[in-house]
Amino acid sequence: xxxxxxxxxxxxxxxxxxxxxxxxxxxxxxxxxxxxxxxxxxxxxxxxxxxxxxxxxxxxxxxxxxxxxxxxxxxxxxxxxxxxxxxxxxxxxxxxxxxxxxxxxxx
Numbered sequence: 001x002x003x004x005x006x007x008x009x010x011x012x013x014x015x016x017x018x019x020x021x022x023x024x025x026x027x028x029x030x031x032x033x034x035x036x037x038x039x040x041x042x043x044x045x046x047x048x049x050x051x052x053x054x055x056x057x058x059x060x061x062x063x064x065x066x067x068x069x070x071x072x073x074x075x076x077x078x079x080x081x082x083x084x085x086x087x088x089x090x091x092x093x094x095x096x097x098x099x100x101x102x103x104x105x106x107x
Contacts, residue, residue, distance in 0.1 A: 010045070021068075
């Protein structure tokens with residue numbers, strides 16, 4: 001199942017130890033959501049619609065009334081990248097310089 005770029009960012013953030021905290025209104029409905037990184041920084045791009053999409057796809061869940069965290073299904077949905085780099089931007093392998101010998105200079 002494909003996920004959008006914003007969903008990808010949020011799941012990646014959650015996979016690194018972040019969490020989604022919710023606030024409920026008087027009728028016990030979800031009023032607002034906020035995403036926090038593992039360092040405690042607030043990530044502003046999460047809204048109620050995005051949270052519902054992630055919950056519908058079973059990518060996040062809560063246990064024991066705690067904050068929402070990524071599930072195994074969410075980890076399977078997120079595309080892992082080596083050090084957050086894309087494969088097409090890798091540098092070629094390092095080739096050491098060949099020392100100039102006396103024979104190469106004589107030619």
